[in-house]
Amino acid sequence: MWSTDREALRQVFYAAWRHFREHAPLNGVETLIVEALLAHPEYQGLFADASSSPATAAQTASDVNPFLHLGLHIAVAEQIATxxxxxxxxxxxxxxxxxxxxxxxxxxxxxxxxxxxxxxxxxxxxxxxxxxxxxxxxxxxxxxxx
Structure with missing residues (x-):
């Protein structure tokens, strides 16, 4: 999962959560995103609506950027797999x-x-x-x- 377009990358997170909620098939990276989101219910509401402001999702009450946090989960999962x-x-x-x-x-x-x-x-x-x-x-x- 690599891109210099931050907004496009963030949309992948929203799409993965939407596909999961709609019981649609997930691709490889979407599976990793959903696994990370399932482990973090505090972030799930942030990804329920792709039209919501990414700035809102970028900062949570704990001052943790959920995109960074979930991205680190994905990176570690890929490291373990390879x-x-x-x-x-x-x-x-x-x-x-x-x-x-x-x-x-x-x-x-x-x-x-x-x-x-x-x-x-x-x-x-x-x-x-x-x-x-x-x-x-x-x-x-x-x-x-x-």
Whole structure:
């Protein structure tokens, strides 16, 4: 799921939720979006109406951007499915063993990914897979227990 058109990307989220609610077939990325939304009922109402303002959906009461949050869920799901970067699946299994709730394990991975992406963006470089894997290995030490 890649595009430089933020609005087009956001419409994919709205369409996925609409297809799910209408019991229409979902494509690959729509399935990942719906899985993430099902794990986050607090966001579901934001995606019920594609004509609603994206700015409204972009900020929730918790000050979490739901597009970013759900996008990180999708990125982590794709990493686990492909073991990319190599070694991420073993870290996933270790984290999943720490928390019986796979959702919490994914959130721990998302925190590491978000930090890695932020650092890369700040430095104007590609994300550092080695640094990301090191952050995962260090989890849960020093990480919040959401």
């Amino acid at each position: 073991d990319r970067p190599p070694g991420v699946v073993s870290q996933w299994r270790r984290l999943e063993g720490l928390w019986p709730d796979g959702h919490r394990a994914r959130h721990a991975m998302m925190e590491c990914l978000e930090e890695t992406l932020w650092e890369a963006q700040r430095q104007g470089v590609a994300p550092d897979d080695t640094a990301y894997l090191e952050r995962l290995r260090a989890t849960p030490k020093g990480r919040s227990q959401k």
